[in-house]
Amino acid sequence: MRELMVNLGERSYPIRIGSGLLARAGEQLLQAGLSVKSPLLVVSDDAVAPLYLDGLLEQLRSSGFRAASCIVPAGEPSKSLARFEEIMTKALEHGLDRKSAIVALGGGVVGDLAGYAAASYMRGIRFVQMPTTILAHDSSVGGKVAVNHPMAKNIIGAFHQPSLVLYDLDTLKTLPRREVSSGLAEVVKHGLIRDATFVDWCIDNAERLLALDAEALGYALYKGCAVKADIVSSDETEQGVRAILNLGHTIGHALEAVAGYNELHHGEAISIGMIGSAMLGVQLGAPQEVYLRTREALGKAGLPVSLPEHFDTDRIMEAMMHDKKFGEGKMVFIVPTAIGEVEIRQDIRQQWVRDIVERLKREASWP
């Protein structure tokens, strides 16, 4: 088992990564200071619950916890205020009190939804994450939780740190290949912004990662979480440097807004976004290698490195203008200057971005 501390003063918490962790969940919760006197609520989705929920509930009960559950449909539409209210109702019915915890068993959607519920119930109770996807390694560090509004993603939320993250690698074995690649997008991103050596490692070990080799995966998740934890520790509420974690997300979110959810998964959208950012970086003076290595790392992870032609550039630009990262009308972009280094640029012209979007369509076709 690997353990990583996310250092946030009073709100510091451990991320534990390894096999068989769900089978020791009760003991881990007790160690984290939770009391069996206060009931738990486990939130999961209808794809994950059939695989792991009963086992987890039984395990928690055998440790003396009272635990109820709330199952939402798998997929992004569950990040809604309606589902949020359902969780509140369950929490009240089950008598959750101020010392209770809400446990998220699932991927990023479940984590974000359950996390915002934990942030809001009684103005904030404890939150425990048990991620079951690779992508969730990203959302499990940093305490950003949210639901969507029909007009914008992640617009209703909070900063709420978990008390504990239990990353059971066994739960990743059932991930579909497309989800594995999508998750690796954020892993590669963490290399691209802070750690060139880790980008090399990702390229060299792409096949092992895609084959879900436990040792490789454990290391990749640990490294990804470590880079993010380091950045988050120095800027908990995204006043400054934390923004670099948005590499690829400005274009990526716009693509997600324009595409149907099934056409483009989150990791795929930000993969294309990171390719766009690399192009922008080269245009602004970074060596050509930045583009080539970015493309190699993402391509080897099975991710798209170009934009399907039918995407409408005007609609993408419009979605970008709606994105919350544009304070005061300027375009803010995270732009790589080298592999493992990025800068926050406030001076990016709309026309440059439009050109990049067009160029993304002319690159080699969908992998």
Added chain:
Amino acid sequence: MRELMVNLGERSYPIRIGSGLLARAGEQLLQAGLSVKSPLLVVSDDAVAPLYLDGLLEQLRSSGFRAASCIVPAGEPSKSLARFEEIMTKALEHGLDRKSAIVALGGGVVGDLAGYAAASYMRGIRFVQMPTTILAHDSSVGGKVAVNHPMAKNIIGAFHQPSLVLYDLDTLKTLPRREVSSGLAEVVKHGLIRDATFVDWCIDNAERLLALDAEALGYALYKGCAVKADIVSSDETEQGVRAILNLGHTIGHALEAVAGYNELHHGEAISIGMIGSAMLGVQLGAPQEVYLRTREALGKAGLPVSLPEHFDTDRIMEAMMHDKKFGEGKMVFIVPTAIGEVEIRQDIRQQWVRDIVERLKREASWP
């Protein structure tokens, strides 16, 4: 103009109390560091908006701010997730960004609702309170914001401090008498928990307060805010001492849950609750004077000091068991030991509380 700083480190903010403050709102917002580049959203209700909203919007625009508004029906039912979502929609439509603020123009309901919206929009933007009731002096200090769930009050919320509170005493002139008394309940409460001299002052000046004498009111609001600010500063997220602010609220919330909103306003409910707490205090050894002075202070402020007989004791007890202040099944009560002093008791037996509820019905009738 009186000014009070609420000391919360980085989240410190001023409360300004005086006449004519709304007419200087734009200048005050600029002083508080808000930028005219980021739009504002003013939330108000349909009782307050016709009196002050247009003037405020015009004033803000004349200072260079773009300001939209969102008007909800007056009254507790507006503290709902549905209204919360409406505010989110307005905020998105109006293009609020991370540097924007949501302004609450109204009483406690508007403050709680708009504050929770500000806490959640983009994971937290700035919040400015412009209270128009006496009761709101209480909710404008401390950053507790929330909406209700059909099963429980204030169960969905956050701790989110305002950047500025502008208390324009002129807006209190239109308050109905019943609302004036209801507001004075929290003023008196702040004396009862911390300041015996101020309780004496409240008794001596009850008539001036009920007549909305600006000088008396300004002083009373300043003192009430100061006591609360002092307690909140030492315990921002209610881990310990802050709980003493709940004097009268355990019974009070239960009464509100059982009564219709119009039968019992918040201040009336907690007035009866504080009488009950005083009875409990005397029963546990405090001098009889604690009960008599509490009763005098609340009675002179035009508040009820007994419970109408038709209230069902079983339903009140049940509502209390649902209340969020019962961690781990024990009954926690704030109990006065003298005028100006209270303690947190964790050992209160249900039967004692039931006896008190019964006794509250036998006291002198509704004022």
